[in-house]
Amino acid sequence: MINKDVAAMLNDQITHEFYAGYLYLSMAAQAEDMNLPGFANWFYVQHQEEHTHAMNIFKYLVEQGVKVSLKEIKAPKVSWENPVEMAKDALKHEEMVTTLFNKIMDVAHSNKDYASISFMNWYIDEQVEEEAGAKEVIQKFERAENRAALLFIDAELAKRVFTPVLPVKATPVQLA
Numbered sequence: 001m002i003n004k005d006v007a008a009m010l011n012d013q014i015t016h017e018f019y020a021g022y023l024y025l026s027m028a029a030q031a032e033d034m035n036l037p038g039f040a041n042w043f044y045v046q047h048q049e050e051h052t053h054a055m056n057i058f059k060y061l062v063e064q065g066v067k068v069s070l071k072e073i074k075a076p077k078v079s080w081e082n083p084v085e086m087a088k089d090a091l092k093h094e095e096m097v098t099t100l101f102n103k104i105m106d107v108a109h110s111n112k113d114y115a116s117i118s119f120m121n122w123y124i125d126e127q128v129e130e131e132a133g134a135k136e137v138i139q140k141f142e143r144a145e146n147r148a149a150l151l152f153i154d155a156e157l158a159k160r161v162f163t164p165v166l167p168v169k170a171t172p173v174q175l176a
């Protein structure tokens with residue numbers, strides 16, 4: 001049986017994950033506006049991943065007999081000066097999400113909610129990857145000294161594809 005405080009925090013985490021997807025979609029829009037379609041692609045993939053992160057928590061709560069109650073998703077920032085600023089904001093956001101999961105883990109541990117601990121282990125590992133991915137993009141763009149270098153990086157980022165790693169079927173692409 002899930003601990004009720006853990007359930008409430010995971011319920012809120014669904015909104016944080018959807019917000020992350022919304023923020024990345026906003027970053028994709030900015031990247032498109034900068035004529036960096038590869039960078040936009042990187043954010044579209046992030047957006048799809050966040051949807052699966054949210055839905056996986058949603059389904060876990062349903063499985064635990066919890067009534068999910070969705071909260072308001074705030075409007076994301078819509079404008080960035082350059083790719084480095086955007087990638088730095090992505091990293092900042094991921095660090096915040098890591099902190100949120102650590103807090104839920106703390107509560108799960110103090111309440112001996114082993115099922116939720118096991119469920120959240122995936123997210124703890126995923127956050128390491130999320131932060132590393134954002135750092136890598138920051139470094140790439142920081143090294144770009146001219147438009148040609150920028151376009152080279154953009155072409156690399158265009159290769160990223162969404163690969164579902166969670167057993168959530170309803171990705172935005174499948175819903176479209």
Ligand code: OFO
Pocket residue numbers: 017020049050053093094097126127130
């Ligand atoms: Fe859900 O991992 Fe990013 O925020």
